[in-house]
Amino acid sequence: MSHTQNRSTRLIHGTSQPCEQTGALAPPLVQTSTFVFRDWQEGARRFAGEEEGYVYTRLGNPTVSQLEEKVADLEGAEAAVAFASGMGAVSGALMGLLGHGDHLLCSRGIYGCTHGLLGWMKEKMNVCTTFVDRPSRERLEKAVRPETKVLYLETPVNPTLEIIDLNEVCLWAKERGIKVVVDNTFATPILQRPLEWGADLVLHSATKYIGGHGDVIGGVLCGSSQLIGPIRDQLRKDVGAVLSPFDAWLLLRGIRTLAVRMERHVANAEKIARLLLAHPAVKKVDYPGLPNHPQYRLAQRQMDLPGGMVSFQVCGGLEGARLFLDRLKMCLLTVSLGDVATLVQHPASMTHAIVPEEERSAMGITDDLIRLSVGIEDISDIWTDLEQALHPLSEQVGECGKEEFSCKKSS
CATH class of the missing domain: 3.40.640.10 (Type I PLP-dependent aspartate aminotransferase-like (Major domain))
Known part of the structure; x- marks a missing residue:
C-alpha cells in the first residue's frame, strides 16, 4: 500500500x-502459542535465524x-x-x-x-x-x-x-x-x-x-x-x-477508527476547555488549544491538533476536588484515558500517588487538579454533567479570590 x-x-x-x-x-x-515446522531443517533454520518464519508466540x-x-x-x-x-x-x-x-x-x-x-x-x-x-x-x-x-x-x-x-x-x-x-x-x-x-x-x-x-x-x-x-x-x-x-x-x-475518533475527541475538548475557563468554580484550565496556554504557538507548530485531554483546577482544594468527582453522573471516575467515554480522575491521589508529595508539587500536580479525558459523546451531555458537578463549588469562589479569577479570565 x-x-x-x-x-x-x-x-x-x-x-x-x-x-x-x-x-x-x-x-x-x-490464537496459538506455537507454530509447527514442516521438517527438522525448517525448525533448525528458524531457530538459527537463517530463515524467516514464526516459531513461538512469545517471539512473534x-x-x-x-x-x-x-x-x-x-x-x-x-x-x-x-x-x-x-x-x-x-x-x-x-x-x-x-x-x-x-x-x-x-x-x-x-x-x-x-x-x-x-x-x-x-x-x-x-x-x-x-x-x-x-x-x-x-x-x-x-x-x-x-x-x-x-x-x-x-x-x-x-x-x-x-x-x-x-x-x-x-x-x-x-x-x-x-x-x-x-x-x-x-x-x-x-x-x-x-x-x-x-x-x-x-x-x-x-x-x-x-x-x-x-x-x-x-x-x-x-x-x-x-x-x-x-x-x-x-x-x-x-x-x-x-x-x-x-x-x-x-x-x-x-x-481503524482512530482518525475519526481523534477528530471528535479534539472538537469536544476544545469546547469543554473554553466552557471550563468561563466557569466561576474553575481556577485554571490547561489545554494546548487555548490561546492562554504558555506553549500555545508551539503546540500549533508541533501538533496537528491540540488533543483530547484537559486538566483544570477547581475551587476548594482537595475537598472541592472530592466533591466535584463524587457528584459526576455520566462522566466516569477512572484512571485511564482515550476511551470513547469521558473519563475523569484525580492525579494527586490516583495516577501520581506513587510520586512523593514534594515531587508532585514540583510537577504542578496540586490537590485541586482534575484530569479530564474528553470522550466522543454529545458535547451538551458532557457539559451538563460537568456543570452540575461544579455547581456547589461556585459558592466557594470567594475563597479562591476574585482578583485571581479576573486575572485568569483575561490572560
Missing part, C-alpha cells in the same frame, strides 16, 4: 490486506506483527515492537538503552508508574535520573553529565499538558549522542509524530487512544530497525512482556 496515502486512509488499509487463504476482510486472529505472531507494522507505518518508523502494556513499552525502551551506572534526563512531568520504574532502576541498576523543568537547550545543558545516555520526554506532559519543543531538544541531544525517547500516548500519531522532529524512539500505551474502547491493555515502541531489533529479540523475549494475539487483534480493530 502506498505511503503517499493520508493517515486516515492508511489506518483502514495501510499494511492490511484481505487474508490470502480465505479472502477475509478482517485480519485473522492467529502474525496478528501481533500486523499491529506492529500498522503503528510503525503511522509513526513513520522502520520497525515497532508490541508489549503487554504501555509500561512494558516504557520498560523496553529504558532497559534497552540504559545500562548500569548510566544517567537519564527526564521531563519533570511523567506518568506515576514511569516515575516508579525510574526509582527501581536507581536502586537495582544505579541508573540516576535528573528531572528537568520545561526541558530546553539551556536547561538540559545544565543537567547533562558525561554518562548521560537518554533523554526521556512526555509531550503533552501527563497530567499538566505542558508542551516540550521536540525540534529544539532533539537537535541538542543529537549533538551529544544522546538518544531521545518520547511517550506519544496523549497525542497519538494522528496528532503528533516525534520521529519527524528527531526523536529516536516513540512509545504508546496502546490501551488508551489506539485501542479506544476500554477493553484491552497493550503498548507499542517504534523506531529504527537498529534500535527496535535488539529490544524485540532480546529484551522482550527474555523478560516476557508479550502482547497476546487476541489483544493485538482488538487493537487492530480499534485503530
Whole structure:
C-alpha cells in the first residue's frame, strides 16, 4: 500500500490486506502459542535465524506483527515492537538503552508508574535520573553529565499538558549522542509524530487512544530497525512482556477508527476547555488549544491538533476536588484515558500517588487538579454533567479570590 496515502486512509488499509487463504476482510486472529515446522531443517533454520518464519508466540505472531507494522507505518518508523502494556513499552525502551551506572534526563512531568520504574532502576541498576523543568537547550545543558545516555520526554506532559519543543531538544541531544525517547500516548500519531522532529524512539500505551474502547491493555515502541531489533529479540523475549494475539487483534480493530475518533475527541475538548475557563468554580484550565496556554504557538507548530485531554483546577482544594468527582453522573471516575467515554480522575491521589508529595508539587500536580479525558459523546451531555458537578463549588469562589479569577479570565 502506498505511503503517499493520508493517515486516515492508511489506518483502514495501510499494511492490511484481505487474508490470502480465505479472502477475509478482517485480519485473522492467529490464537496459538506455537507454530509447527514442516521438517527438522525448517525448525533448525528458524531457530538459527537463517530463515524467516514464526516459531513461538512469545517471539512473534502474525496478528501481533500486523499491529506492529500498522503503528510503525503511522509513526513513520522502520520497525515497532508490541508489549503487554504501555509500561512494558516504557520498560523496553529504558532497559534497552540504559545500562548500569548510566544517567537519564527526564521531563519533570511523567506518568506515576514511569516515575516508579525510574526509582527501581536507581536502586537495582544505579541508573540516576535528573528531572528537568520545561526541558530546553539551556536547561538540559545544565543537567547533562558525561554518562548521560537518554533523554526521556512526555509531550503533552501527563497530567499538566505542558508542551516540550521536540525540534529544539532533539537537535541538542543529537549533538551529544544522546538518544531521545518520547511517550506519544496523549497525542497519538494522528496528532503528533516525534520521529519527524528527531526523536529516536516513540512509545504508546496502546490501551488508551489506539485501542479506544476500554477493553484491552497493550503498548507499542517504534523506531529504527537498529534500535527496535535488539529490544524485540532480546529484551522482550527474555523478560516476557508479550502482547497476546487476541489483544493485538482488538487493537487492530480499534485503530481503524482512530482518525475519526481523534477528530471528535479534539472538537469536544476544545469546547469543554473554553466552557471550563468561563466557569466561576474553575481556577485554571490547561489545554494546548487555548490561546492562554504558555506553549500555545508551539503546540500549533508541533501538533496537528491540540488533543483530547484537559486538566483544570477547581475551587476548594482537595475537598472541592472530592466533591466535584463524587457528584459526576455520566462522566466516569477512572484512571485511564482515550476511551470513547469521558473519563475523569484525580492525579494527586490516583495516577501520581506513587510520586512523593514534594515531587508532585514540583510537577504542578496540586490537590485541586482534575484530569479530564474528553470522550466522543454529545458535547451538551458532557457539559451538563460537568456543570452540575461544579455547581456547589461556585459558592466557594470567594475563597479562591476574585482578583485571581479576573486575572485568569483575561490572560
